[in-house]
Amino acid sequence: MTGLRHLALRVAGVIAATLLAGVAGAQTNGAPKPDAAILAKGEYLARAGDCIACHTAPEGRTFAGGRPMPTPFGTLFTSNITPDPETGIGRWTADQFYQMMHTGRSPDGGLLYPAMPFGSYTKVTRADSDAIYAFLMSVPAIRQPNRPHDLKFPYNNRQLILGWRTLFFREGEFKPDPSQSAEWNRGAYLVEGLGHCGMCHTPINALGGNTESQAFQGGLIPMQNWYAPSLTSNREAGVGDWTIEEISDLLRTGVSKRGAVYGPMAEVTYNSLQYLTAEDTRAMAVYLKSLGQETPPPAVSSVPGSESSLLLSLGKTVYDQHCAACHGAQGQGKPPHYPPLADNQSIQMSSAVNAIRMVLNGGYPPGTAGNPRPYGMPPFAQTLSDNEVAAVVTYIRTSWGNRGAAVAAAEANQLRSAPLD
Amino acid sequence: MAERVLACAPCHGAQGEGTRDPYFPRLAGKPSGYLYNQLIAFRNGRRRYPPMNYLLAFLPPEYLKEMADYFASLNPPLPPPSVPAVAEDALNAGRTLVTQGDATRSIPACTSCHGPNLTGMEPGIPGLLGLRPNYISAQLGAWRYGTRTALSPDCMQVVAGHLTEADVTAIAAWLSSRPAPAERRSVPQGTYALPFACGSQPQ
Structure with missing residues (x-):
């Protein structure tokens, strides 16, 4: 497949270059045609940056944009990044592309909305930016005008982005830490840069910004109602006590001996991480493991003690009937396909949102090259009442050595209406 | 495979029996091609039902094909027919539309595509038995209003566009009242000729 695909890319590249030469004249005339190695590198890096996930609409043409991105401030529509000269980025130069990645400004000087993760992409090197540019210039040009954003007043005033940038944007390429290994630095570059992991895993404040001092400390993802766990707390998704192999498996295949990816993270593994080399996910694992820190004691239950014990006995009944067949009577699971629930951090986090949602909505880990036929968790929203959901989640969070807090039926009820897309 | 599709069981039954x-x-x-087309449509968001869209969003097409083949291969008994909740003349109108159509309103008989026994045809045309009236009328309604679409030429959209609400109620009542035929499986591709082109059925 790759042979044909690369040939197609090459052909498309020639066509795009010809188009550009016609339209943009001097800008591309005489520019050397990028070689196959650069295009392959650019394609790989575009995967690492997961450009396709946002810049392709459902059933839309690849990279032609138009995917709606709901935000608390209104709906943004992603842009066409194919080399079409009128509606895409066909007239951009490599300089302008780097400028956009590095500073969050489009060639006309306009400020990009920070839904485009330029706060992370600013760390990307010039050489990597050029390779991504060369690759994007080689994909089929699609004529598809960008759809105007639909933002509420006052957020439709782009000048406000200036304020946001002052507060939250720090421009600058990644600076390797000489005291760390080359592998650690490669991992840090991918996680902080193209991977833009901080977009979800760093808490987002009311102004829609991430604060550097809280980097990777986790937070509720606006609009999606999934909790992006902290990557620094070993009580959440901090992987300080995981092996490098377990972390790398999780990132690249979607499943591991310790847990599976789900919710929005399934999309990241499906569209991006499964395509990375084992060396790169390993490097990310080395860096992520180094972030894991000792953390404050577990949260205390807000459910009164007497109520808790009722919840627990109902919870055990529900668990034995619906969960134990796959996850084991002692929550030991059958890894990697049925994740263990005992000693599983994502079950015990102070936020119970994800555990409740998994019970309500179920879910499949992504189908990846390393795990093409995943096992799925049934949704129980139809079968279990709010009380039963709260009971079974409480039971799981407090049994077999788990030290999470109890949850109330009202929390389960609220999450029934959480968006599924 | 049964274990891999346990996630389907709470809503569709462990044997896909409903x-x-x-x-x-x-x-x-149901024919594997039909089931596969629906899985892809849910995965891509063309057919909207958030719990289904969510479950399938990150599954590769080859795996969805396997799931479709699996459910197509099962053959649990059909449920007992529904007791019609409509008057006798509506039920008769339903029977006429299903078995003869109404040429004056350009409505073909359901049987002309879904088969004389309404069990469908491989690979893309589903059987219509074993479904409840609410489901049938919800789907016909979705086609009438354009919220359910299929691959072009989308013959069901054209057909449903000719139906009135009363037609939909009558068709749903009669179809759901039919007893199980001796042979529940879909007939092989090419068993009979379709009256018009259908994007879901290679011809």
């Missing part, structure tokens, strides 16, 4: 909820359809024995 559950008590009338809006969740039977999957068992």
